[in-house]
Amino acid sequence: MNLMKSEPDHRLMIKTFQEDFMPHEKLLMIPGPTNLNxxxxxxxxxxxxxxxxxxxxxxxxxxxxxxxxxxxxxxxxxxxxxxxxxxxxxxxxxxxxxxxxxxxxxxxxxxxxxxxxxxxxxxxxxxxxxxxxxxxxxxxxxxxxxxxxxxxxxxxxxxxxxxxxxxxxxxxxxxxxxxxxxxxxxxxxxxxxxxxxxxxxxxxxxxxxxxxxxxxxxxxxxxxxxxxxxxxxxxxxxxxxxxxxxxxxxxxxxxxxxxxxxxxxxxxxxxxxxxxxxxxxxxxxxxNEDLSKVIERHQKAKHHLEKQIQNIGLKLLIQESENRLAGITSVLIPDDIDGNMLIQFMYTKHDILIGGSLLASDPNVPKFWRIGYLGVNADRKKINQTIESLQEALQQQRNKFKAHL
Structure with a gap:
């Protein structure tokens, strides 16, 4: 068995560097990093x-x-x-x-x-x-x-x-x-x-x-x-x-x-x-904004997001309101929804990214998304954009499921 490595073709490797790397900007409604000011x-x-x-x-x-x-x-x-x-x-x-x-x-x-x-x-x-x-x-x-x-x-x-x-x-x-x-x-x-x-x-x-x-x-x-x-x-x-x-x-x-x-x-x-x-x-x-006002802005964004999430029929992971963190909200994934597919839909269709769970491998932890609204994204307009995209993604999956019945 020949275990010798073939000679690398550096021409192919450097071809990718002929143009500057320029990522397409996304709205990062994730637990971090967030969009830069x-x-x-x-x-x-x-x-x-x-x-x-x-x-x-x-x-x-x-x-x-x-x-x-x-x-x-x-x-x-x-x-x-x-x-x-x-x-x-x-x-x-x-x-x-x-x-x-x-x-x-x-x-x-x-x-x-x-x-x-x-x-x-x-x-x-x-x-x-x-x-x-x-x-x-x-x-x-x-x-x-x-x-x-x-x-x-x-x-x-x-x-x-x-x-x-x-x-x-x-x-x-x-x-x-x-x-x-x-x-x-x-x-x-x-x-x-x-x-x-x-x-x-x-x-x-x-x-x-x-x-x-x-x-x-x-x-x-x-x-x-x-x-x-x-x-x-x-x-x-x-x-x-x-x-x-x-x-x-x-x-x-x-x-x-x-x-x-x-x-x-x-x-x-x-x-x-x-x-x-x-x-x-x-x-x-x-x-320049003032620290107390920045904190207040995040707290208001938290309450707005929680209300919008509940308005579209979703449930929050943390039951007690005073124990919920501002800046990141965990939302339970409905049983009829593929959580990863929904994230992918929002990413490809609307350039909006929300987060999955770091605890997904634990069978004792329910499945949930994490929606971040940190820094410049603690903004009512961006939260509304995210909710609209999330709602469309939910409907898209449910319509697809009905079509297979």
Whole structure:
């Protein structure tokens, strides 16, 4: 048997590069990424700076202040990291924990399980608590029982879980964690700018988010902030045992951002400079609209979408209204509808994309779509467009089914 590879024909390979790649624009009514704000899109083409240019350091300072505004915090250790929100998630875990310490993850859906898997792979003792009812909030009593039982050094909670479209009430959780000498990590990837969130007042130790959701910014860059208490613990632990990751070592990231070194910026890695332009422009758009008004716009969009969904005879996955997340709504797929075919119809016929489920492989989870309306798409007109396309897709499938009877 001849296992030798044939010589590659590079002429065929490079033929595809004779024209610029230009995707056809779609309306991204998905859990993310969302469509870019036009001003953000324009910012990505600004002239490239060196990461050692004083102008670049000025950009970093402005971004830090912008993130502090979004997070409602005064934390000095506040940064944007090159990488998606998953890298921010891992950064939070590996900086706060030493090998052998315990991580507790509150599992609503996909993301709590991801953190638990991540913690186990990094060598930490990992425990979870999970509610049986979809989208149900964890109570302070449940959390305290878990803290007392597992005595974790760190606890993770997803404020807005995009896999289900549910939101967790954070009031009192930070204070409760600190009573048990536990640090609190909060995942605000979707809840940032869609739901009221105040890092300092809520006693959150590490808060992280992404740029490609309600900020309507570019994917590939994440936001993270560490409380003074978290920073003190990181510094004391890193003296005993180095942070397990070089790239995500917050001590090194801080020096690259001009902290802990008398405003001298030390090289760590070459950042995604054009994405930093993008996040700067995205934050500026939020500031110009006002953060409270952006949150209000998402809340109004949520109520409008929910009403429209119910008007066309569909049901929502999360039963309690107060537990439903703004920005992403989960809709049950009727028994007579092929959910994937409907998504494909909307995509090809109307250039509108809605999301499927991250939990589709779990037989205990009902089938549902996830409709996103994040950032610039938290707009009544775009929601109405989506509902009209969805309604047409439902009718098309049902008519086709009747024709076969």
């Amino acid at each position: 036009p001003n953000v899109l324009q910012s990505l083409s600004k002239p490239l700076l060196s990461h050692t240019d004083p102008q670049f350091y000025e950009l970093l300072d402005q971004i830090q202040n912008g993130i502090r505004y979004l997070f409602q915090t005064n934390n000095p250790y506040t940064f944007a990291i090159t990488g998606s929100a998953t890298i921010a998630m891992e950064t939070a875990i590996c900086n706060l924990l030493l090998p052998g310490q315990t991580l507790l993850s509150l599992v609503h859906g996909y993301w709590g399980n991801r953190v638990a898997t991540m913690g186990s792979r990094l060598g930490y003792n990992t425990n979870i608590i999970q509610n049986n009812k979809f989208g149900e909030n964890f109570t302070l009593i449940q959390i305290e029982n878990a803290l007392r039982k597992y005595r974790p050094s760190v606890m993770y909670v997803c404020h807005g879980d995009s896999s289900l479209g549910c939101v967790q009430n954070l009031n009192g959780i930070g204070k409760l964690c600190h009573r048990y000498n536990c640090l609190l990590i909060v995942d605000a990837v979707v809840s940032l700018c869609t739901t009221q969130l105040e890092m300092d007042n809520m006693e959150i130790d590490v808060l992280f988010s992404g740029c490609q959701k309600a900020l309507s910014g570019p994917p590939g860059i994440s936001l993270i902030s560490f409380s003074d208490k978290a920073v003190q613990i990181i510094k004391s632990r890193s003296n005993m045992c180095p942070i397990s990751s070089f790239y995500m070592d917050i001590n090194l990231v801080a020096k690259a951002w001009g902290l802990d070194n008398n405003n001298v910026h030390t090289y760590h890695y070459t950042p995604a400079i054009n994405l930093l332009y993008g996040i700067h422009a995205a934050i500026r758009e939020i500031i």
